[in-house]
Amino acid sequence: MAEPDDEGQGLDDFTEQEKALLRRVDELIAVHGGDLRAVIETLLMAYDDRVEQVSFGFVRGRGRGG
Numbered sequence: 001m002a003e004p005d006d007e008g009q010g011l012d013d014f015t016e017q018e019k020a021l022l023r024r025v026d027e028l029i030a031v032h033g034g035d036l037r038a039v040i041e042t043l044l045m046a047y048d049d050r051v052e053q054v055s056f057g058f059v060r061g062r063g064r065g066g
Contacts, residue, residue: 014022032038 028039028042029036032042
């Protein structure tokens with residue numbers, strides 16, 4: 001039986017997609033030395049960059065890098 005997580009669920013209760021997402025989150029936290037604020041800031045910067053790329057492409061009728 002899998003070890004329960006913080007909410008009492010074992011990893012067996014998650015789909016492969018959910019497990020992959022949990023691994024990515026754990027990796028981000030580890031890379032930032034457990035600093036959750038740094039993780040959030042990184043995610044927000046990546047989101048802002050993506051929104052800017054999509055908006056520029058939509059307004060200008062161009063794709064990324066074009």
